[in-house]
Amino acid sequence: MATLRIMVKRWLQVAALVLVAAASTVLLLVPTYESATTSSNGTETVTTQSMLEVNGPWLLVVLAAPIVLAVLPVFARGRTWVVLSIVSATLLWVGVILGSLTIGIFFVPGAILALIAACLPVRSNRAAAAPA
Numbered sequence: 001m002a003t004l005r006i007m008v009k010r011w012l013q014v015a016a017l018v019l020v021a022a023a024s025t026v027l028l029l030v031p032t033y034e035s036a037t038t039s040s041n042g043t044e045t046v047t048t049q050s051m052l053e054v055n056g057p058w059l060l061v062v063l064a065a066p067i068v069l070a071v072l073p074v075f076a077r078g079r080t081w082v083v084l085s086i087v088s089a090t091l092l093w094v095g096v097i098l099g100s101l102t103i104g105i106f107f108v109p110g111a112i113l114a115l116i117a118a119c120l121p122v123r124s125n126r127a128a129a130a131p132a
Helices: 002-029 051-055 059-071 078-098 104-119 125-129
Strands: 031-038 044-050
Touching: 002 051, 002 059, 002 078, 002 104, 031 051, 044 051, 051 059, 059 078, 059 104, 078 104
Parallel strands: none
Antiparallel strands: 031 044
């Protein structure tokens, strides 16, 4: 039963990483800005731009931060894995809350999966409560 919990926890963390990476990619490449200009003869031109085009390459650092946070527990083992799971989920939620008026809302699905994975126990309660 413990190995099933470990597998489920790992898959949830990988799924959280995939969702966070997908959100970062969408925010980076999908046109999110629109501008309209009108020429002197009355012709209106509407153009769309991605966040990368508008904000420049520094946006890569901002959007890489949630990916780094989500990848922390994926490659960890043992007790470090449990601690990094909690740290990763907590910091992802901090980012979601702090960025909720801008890009934070896009990371909610990944943060939910990371939180569920962090809350899953690796060991059964019966094994921990067994008398010695």
